[in-house]
Amino acid sequence: MDIPDDLSTGERIKLLRESRGMSRPILASLCGRSTDWLKKIETGERELRSHDLLLRLATALQVSDLSILTGGEPEVAQPVPLGRLAHPGLPAIWAAVMNRTLAPPAAAPVDVALLQGRADQTWRLWHTSERNRTEVGALLPDLIRDSEAATRTLDGPDRRAALIALSDIYRLTGQATAYIGPAELAWVVADRALTAAQQADDPAAIAAAAWNLGNILRETSYPEEALRVTTEAADLIRPHLDGAPDDWSGIYGALQLHSAVTCARDGRHGDAWRYWDAGNQIAKSLPAGYVHPSTVFGRANVDFHAVSVATDLHASRKALSLADDIDPDTMPSTERRARLWVEIARGHLQRGDTTAALHVMKLAYDIGAETVTYTPSARTVATDLWRKAPRALRSEAADLAAVVGVTTAS
Incomplete structure (x- = not known):
């Protein structure tokens, strides 16, 4: 894309981020920094001097030459390794x-x-x-x-x-x-x-693919489109649920939970809990111990999502209270258990309890190292912990940031 020559580095970052449909929290977390930090960079309130952070931003924005961000002379090549968070596979x-x-x-x-x-x-x-x-x-x-x-x-x-x-x-x-x-x-x-899925003309496969598409839409800052996709898919599969295999109800329930989180992140309290309750009712209708094979929808995942919804709504007291009643071992997904502890850590941080947040983040990492390393919300928590941990825990917070891949440079 053509970028005006007179734009500052921060303005260039904002322009590129928005052109890619990426939210500020997502880009900040991919760079191991807070949303407030990125806002100050984009608005010019803070100067970006770190070459390492410039490279992180360029990589996350899929910019092949650093001069596109810095506005340097185009003939001076500053190549950037492409890919967001490098992974050998x-x-x-x-x-x-x-x-x-x-x-x-x-x-x-x-x-x-x-x-x-x-x-x-x-x-x-x-x-x-x-x-x-x-x-x-x-x-x-x-x-x-x-x-x-x-x-x-x-x-x-x-x-x-x-x-x-x-x-x-x-x-x-x-x-x-x-x-x-x-x-x-x-x-x-x-x-x-x-x-x-549409070529197969299979309602359950279409609903599952819509659930997946909804994830992409929500994570790239299209919450309204994400909600439209998941609710439309739920409407599509709902008439087929009577007499259908349990997994059809499972994907229908997963769509309800997806919509609940989407609404919660948008601050829509009533809608978020209404969708969560719809998923809860589906879980109650399924056999005890049922788990959907790919979305892991079931009793445990509904309970896990209640914590996520409360946390996204910044109702940290409710989130932590709900978490107290959950047995994580009832969830067969290692990935989902690790994410639960990340949500609990977010709740503790909202209440200002960095000691508890650090403790549960270490649990999350021990359960699913790659889940924590490659999930933006987990990286954001690790960054916030390093910045906010009391002096006595700063070394532990720095160690966590290091293994997650968050830079601790100022």
Whole structure:
């Protein structure tokens, strides 16, 4: 894009951020800094002198030359390593997604049931591994290529089943590459997941793909569009729930929780709790112990989301009270348990209790190191802890910031 020569560095950062549909909190967290810090940089209230932070901003904004941010002479190259938060598994995933062959694949026999079984097994790995991005990321390239080939070589009911598997795999790709890949990768995989589900004409697959697309929309500062997508998907699947498999109700409930968080982040108290209650009612209607295989919707996840909703609404007292009644071990997803502790840490920080926040953030990291390292809200908490921790805990806070990848430079 063309950037006027007379813009300051802060104005350039703001222009690039908004052009990418990225919120200020997301960009700040990707750089290991607070939202207030980024606001001061963008408005010129604070000067940006750190070369390391310039590189972090450029990387997060997918700018290939640092002079685009600094306004330096264009002939002086200042290359920037692309990618948001570097991860060794990302190049192979990028290649599998973006280098999709146009030539007809070899007509090798495909066992669709085996393909779906591989997808289901990889989803389980995502929820149970402490290094889920690394381990799942290693499996995704072959899964993407095999499922793409299956949809092009099969026909009839087998092709429909292959399309559902392909949608599942692209949804998982979106989860595994969130915050570590460029924005265009997120949009491509979200669109392909929804397209495959629509081609299969399967309401549950469409609803699950919409849930995934809603995540992308919400995280890129399109809350109204996110809410529209999830509510429309819920309306689509609702008439089919009677007599349908439990997983159809599971994805319907997950859509309700998604809408609850979206409304909570927008400060809409009544709507947030109304959607949460709708999800709660669905959980009550399902068998005890039920867990949706990919969204992990179930009794535990509904309770976990109550903490998230309260925290996003800045009702920290309620959030911590709700958390006191939760047994984290009832949640089979390691990734989701780690995120619960991050939410609890956010609640403690809202109340000014940095000691408790630091304690539970260390628990979160021990449970799911990669979840904490690559989730913006967790990185924001780690940054705030390093800035606000009392002197006696500053060393521990700095250690946490270091392992999460947050710079502690002033």
